[in-house]
Amino acid sequence: MTEDKGRAAVVTEASLLLAVFFLGTNPVVVKLAVLDVPPLPFVAIRFTLAGLLLLLVALSLGRGREVGRKDLLSLAGVGILGVGMNNVAFTLGVSMTTASETALIYAAVPIWGILLGLALGLERPTLWGIVGVALAFLGVGVVVYGGLGGGGGSSLEGDLLVVVATICWGSYTVLSLPLLRTYSPIVVAGYTMLFGGLAALPLALPGFVAAEWSDVSGEAWGAVAYSTLLVAAYGFWAWQWGVSRVGANRVLVYQYLITLVGVASGVVLLGESLTVNKILGGMVILLGVY
Numbered sequence: 327m328t329e330d331k332g333r334a335a336v337v338t339e340a341s342l343l344l345a346v347f348f349l350g351t352n353p354v355v356v357k358l359a360v361l362d363v364p365p366l367p368f369v370a371i372r373f374t375l376a377g378l379l380l381l382l383v384a385l386s387l388g389r390g391r392e393v394g395r396k397d398l399l400s401l402a403g404v405g406i407l408g409v410g411m412n413n414v415a416f417t418l419g420v421s422m423t424t425a426s427e428t429a430l431i432y433a434a435v436p437i438w439g440i441l442l443g444l445a446l447g448l449e450r451p452t453l454w455g456i457v458g459v460a461l462a463f464l465g466v467g468v469v470v471y472g473g474l475g476g477g478g479g480s481s482l483e484g485d486l487l488v489v490v491a492t493i494c495w496g497s498y499t500v501l502s503l504p505l506l507r508t509y510s511p512i513v514v515a516g517y518t519m520l521f522g523g524l525a526a527l528p529l530a531l532p533g534f535v536a537a538e539w540s541d542v543s544g545e546a547w548g549a550v551a552y553s554t555l556l557v558a559a560y561g562f563w564a565w566q567w568g569v570s571r572v573g574a575n576r577v578l579v580y581q582y583l584i585t586l587v588g589v590a591s592g593v594v595l596l597g598e599s600l601t602v603n604k605i606l607g608g609m610v611i612l613l614g615v616y
Contacts, residue, residue: 338571345564346580348556350587353425354595355549355557356417362546364533365417370526372550373409376558377520380512390513400505401517408498409522409562414529416491422484426598429588430608431488435581437462437614438496446500461614465607499569499577511566519562582612 359368384390393401420428437459444450498518505514568577585608592598 334571338568341564342568342577342580343583345561345568346583347587348561349565350429350584351591351595352553352557352561353420353428353588354591355553356420357425357596359546359549359553360417360421362542363550364530364537365421366414366526366530367533367537368550368553369410369413369417370523370530370534372554372558373413373519373523373526375523376554376562377516377518377523379555379559380516380563381520384510384512384516387512389510390516393509393513393517397505397508398517401514402521404498404501404505404514405518405521406525408494408501409518410525412491412494412498413522414526415487415494419484419487419491422481423488424592424598425596426589426592426600427485427604428488429585429592430604430611431485432492432495432588433581433585433608433611434462434465434489434614435492435496435499438493439500440496442497442500458614462611465609465611465614467607499565502566502569506566506570511570512563515562515566519558585612 356368363371381390416428440455441459502514502518565577568580589600589604589608593600
């Protein structure tokens, strides 16, 4: 029995680490995708397809048919906030700022989860917790301040949109917990992504009409496929599965590694520079989250 638990723990950690790699490289992939594909259509395509794919897998496994109307509304709400709003803000933000700056700001995601937990009475405030939140906010402020000048591909508007996205993502992890007590991670991830993608469709319609789809490069379509299948479908499922197995707070700590992968991929693959603001702000954010 103990051996089975140990094996299950290893599989959970390995799945989360693989998700960390895909989620960490996502800012770079999104920047490549939106060079040719308009940001809002990209969000609608990505999550509608990823949600349908996961739900097809869930239904083939005999899951997902038992979702009641009340829970369907909850899944829609979590999906619109945690997937739709999150990725509209994220994709627009990444298109305006650097991938490495995006990854650094995303390091503060656990703080938003903790604050929502406090608001819902799931967490108790402590002195060190308050200090940590203050430090994380200070770090985000330092990184965002670096975008004021707009140098090196960064921008204040892009950074602030990424901050909005982090709030939605931190909320998604916490708000998913009650649903994960009833439904399997693949069902929760599938429905929330589908609702998030469908919610983005009305906003994306002008982009769909105006886009020159025949001019989209193979590299951009490859980036769309990577972000849809590996980041959205696999990454979101693994994240939800991890939350259901080890809890939201433990999973949110993996945001550390996503940050490191994100910064490294931005520097290595896109040639982005590590400014003093980025390094100092990132260190303060990670210290606050720790």
